[in-house]
Amino acid sequence: MSRLLQRLFGRLPIGWLQLTHNRTRFAAALAGVAFANVLVFVQLGIMNSMGAATLRPYTFFQPDVMISAGDANSLTDGGNVARQWLLQAMADPDVTDGMGLFIANVPWDRGDKDISLTTFGIDPVKPAFLAPEIATDLTLLQVQDAAILDRLARGLGKEEAAAIRPQSPLSFETQGRTVTAYSTFAGGGGFGGDGYMLVSDQTFLSLFPARRSAAPDHILLTLRPGAQPEAVIARLKTLISDPSLRIRTYAQAAEDDLVYQQTRRPTGIIFGFGVLIGVLVGLVIVYQVLSTDVADHLREYATFKAMGYGPRFFLGVVFEEALVLGILGFVPGLIVGTSILLIMGAITTLPLAMTPSMAASVFVGTIVFSALSGAIATRRLAAADPADLF
Amino acid sequence: MDSDAVVDVRGLNHWFGSGDMKKQALFDVNLTLKRGSFTVLMGPSGSGKTTVLTLVGCLRAVQDGSVKLLGQELNGAGEGQLVALRRRLGFIFQAHNLHESLTAAQNVMMGVQVHGGVPDRTVEQAALHALGLVGLADRTSYLPGNLSGGQKQRVAVARALVSSPALVLADEPTAALDKDSAAEVVDLLKRMGQSRGTTTLLVTHDNRILDRADLILTLEDGRIIRVEERN
Ligand SMILES: Nc1ncnc2c1ncn2[C@@H]1O[C@H](COP(=O)(O)OP(=O)(O)OP(=O)(O)O)[C@@H](O)[C@H]1O
Ligand SMILES: [Mg+2]
Numbered sequence: 001m002s003r004l005l006q007r008l009f010g011r012l013p014i015g016w017l018q019l020t021h022n023r024t025r026f027a028a029a030l031a032g033v034a035f036a037n038v039l040v041f042v043q044l045g046i047m048n049s050m051g052a053a054t055l056r057p058y059t060f061f062q063p064d065v066m067i068s069a070g071d072a073n074s075l076t077d078g079g080n081v082a083r084q085w086l087l088q089a090m091a092d093p094d095v096t097d098g099m100g101l102f103i104a105n106v107p108w109d110r111g112d113k114d115i116s117l118t119t120f121g122i123d124p125v126k127p128a129f130l131a132p133e134i135a136t137d138l139t140l141l142q143v144q145d146a147a148i149l150d151r152l153a154r155g156l157g158k159e160e161a162a163a164i165r166p167q168s169p170l171s172f173e174t175q176g177r178t179v180t181a182y183s184t185f186a187g188g189g190g191f192g193g194d195g196y197m198l199v200s201d202q203t204f205l206s207l208f209p210a211r212r213s214a215a216p217d218h219i220l221l222t223l224r225p226g227a228q229p230e231a232v233i234a235r236l237k238t239l240i241s242d243p244s245l246r247i248r249t250y251a252q253a254a255e256d257d258l259v260y261q262q263t264r265r266p267t268g269i270i271f272g273f274g275v276l277i278g279v280l281v282g283l284v285i286v287y288q289v290l291s292t293d294v295a296d297h298l299r300e301y302a303t304f305k306a307m308g309y310g311p312r313f314f315l316g317v318v319f320e321e322a323l324v325l326g327i328l329g330f331v332p333g334l335i336v337g338t339s340i341l342l343i344m345g346a347i348t349t350l351p352l353a354m355t356p357s358m359a360a361s362v363f364v365g366t367i368v369f370s371a372l373s374g375a376i377a378t379r380r381l382a383a384a385d386p387a388d389l390f
Numbered sequence: 391m392d393s394d395a396v397v398d399v400r401g402l403n404h405w406f407g408s409g410d411m412k413k414q415a416l417f418d419v420n421l422t423l424k425r426g427s428f429t430v431l432m433g434p435s436g437s438g439k440t441t442v443l444t445l446v447g448c449l450r451a452v453q454d455g456s457v458k459l460l461g462q463e464l465n466g467a468g469e470g471q472l473v474a475l476r477r478r479l480g481f482i483f484q485a486h487n488l489h490e491s492l493t494a495a496q497n498v499m500m501g502v503q504v505h506g507g508v509p510d511r512t513v514e515q516a517a518l519h520a521l522g523l524v525g526l527a528d529r530t531s532y533l534p535g536n537l538s539g540g541q542k543q544r545v546a547v548a549r550a551l552v553s554s555p556a557l558v559l560a561d562e563p564t565a566a567l568d569k570d571s572a573a574e575v576v577d578l579l580k581r582m583g584q585s586r587g588t589t590t591l592l593v594t595h596d597n598r599i600l601d602r603a604d605l606i607l608t609l610e611d612g613r614i615i616r617v618e619e620r621n
Pocket of ligand 1 (some may be wrong): 406431435436438
């Protein structure tokens with residue numbers, strides 16, 4: 001290793017030799033860097049999965065424009081939208097169709113535990129609003145109290161979910177009624193519920209008698225092919241006289257939701273903060289190791305200065321140490337981080353995983369921050385005065 | 391003025407501290423070191439011996455007077471020039487100042503590598519050769535922690551001499567050593583100086599070293615009070 005580095009640097013790898021001289025300290029330093037990496041990985045993993053979970057339900061539908069209440073920061077948040085605006089919007093020549101979307105959670109007593117299904121009430125004769133996987137089964141919902149169930153719902157057995165077909169439906173009690181699932185789709189547990197369910201708007205209203213058909217949660221619109229969504233939205237804003245409503249492209253709504261979850265919701269902020277803490281911990285650990293190391297070797301450095309080594313040599317040594325710590329600390333950090341995410345993912349059924357881009361950005365971050373710590377630590381080098389040696 | 395002089399010091403004054411604390415450490419010091427000579431600098435503690443050494447060795451800025459080292463004036467010289475000059479010197483300190491994480495050979499290699507652009511093999515061979523000359527051919531891969539005090543000081547000598555410096559500056563290199571090791575190290579310095587034409591300036595309290603000197607300078611209270619030429 002030492003020879004390889006010597007070839008690489010064109011000089012003795014002083015930094016490497018210095019770091020590895022004290023094995024215990026070196027191991028502790030690497031463990032520290034790895035720990036910081038794991039911290040960042042876990043927080044990032046949770047943040048990413050929160051993002052994925054936030055965007056997941058948006059993939060069930062495919063409208064072009066969505067009209068929501070002013071306080072509807074996510075699909076499930078906020079007030080209702082009067083259906084009269086749907087009729088108004090239809091007046092625009094570029095709007096081809098519209099649908100009210102109803103959303104509420106229903107509990108499902110699974111015996112050992114209750115799970116909660118985020119239930120969407122939709123118009124079963126408008127497949128254009130739905131993702132192809134769901135659209136093909138949509139006619140099944142025309143039967144009262146029929147449902148399409150999330151086969152990835154938490155607490156639902158794999159075989160149990162796979163057995164659900166029109167010929168062998170699965171019935172269960174909720175909200176005082178018997179709901180029968182005739183088919184399934186790939187939803188996935190999120191942070192707001194354990195899974196998803198699709199029913200017709202009629203079924204939805206009988207499950208939730210307090211809800212009114214005149215007040216869906218969102219209004220979804222499809223546009224004529226080739227229409228300019230921004231232009232349509234601008235026209236809709238004049239057409240619809242309630243200025244508190246949010247009229248956005250569907251993609252924009254999903255994007256806004258993601259940003260909201262990550263920057264405005266406590267959970268998002270906490271995990272964002274966790275990443276910051278991880279970075280700071282790493283920075284402090286590497287700085288601490290490097291500056292103690294510089295302080296411990298002031299005499300040697302002063303000797304090298306006396307021998308004629310210039311500032312570039314010393315910066316090189318400290319950066320070499322920073323890189324060694326960053327690279328060698330990253331490897332165990334990556335291994336442990338990946339394992340923890342795998343285990344957490346298995347337990348929570350959240351889409352928690354190490355992604356190559358996550359690994360790459362944390363690696364780059366580790367190197368950058370190690371070098372930064374090194375740069376700060378080199379300020380101590382000034383204390384190495386060769387005149388004090390004699 | 392002697393053109394053969396490796397070091398030529400004229401009217402050197404030096405002060406430490408500033409304001410009320412300002413204290414003059416050197417008064418009008420003059421000295422000339424001829425190429426290949428072995429000079430001993432003596433004097434009581436606090437007389438200014440180390441100060442002279444650090445000024446001649448480019449480790450301190452010259453404040454007043456002239457110090458010519460290898461034909462270059464140090465008074466007013468820039469940091470880059472000083473660093474370049476230092477590479478042509480060999481320093482031996484009272485403590486060995488070896489790097490504990492580097493083997494004996496690697497420590498000596500640091501003395502070669504400072505010149506840059508030397509191939510790895512050449513650097514290593516030069517280091518092994520120098521260690522052979524100081525009688526440590528069988529200790530090249532030892533860490534300093536596993537060497538005796540005398541052996542460590544011999545490694546330091548090898549490090550100072552490995553790139554054939556024009557001038558070796560040594561400050562009480564034998565102070566930490568027992569009698570035998572001390573004699574050994576001084577003989578080594580003298581012998582290697584002679585064979586390579588190296589000039590040596592050595593500070594010592596050790597009288598046994600005096601018979602090996604060509605020139606003995608005595609400092610007292612910052613002034614050179616005696617200049618004694620031998621043989
Ligand atoms: N860095 C410094 N700051 C202030 N005063 C100093 C400094 N270095 C040396 N001095 C003073 O300068 C004078 C000469 O010191 P110097 O170290 O040159 O003496 P020396 O002859 O080497 O002594 P010794 O034999 O004890 O090593 C002393 O009075 C000392 O106190
Ligand atoms: Mg002294």
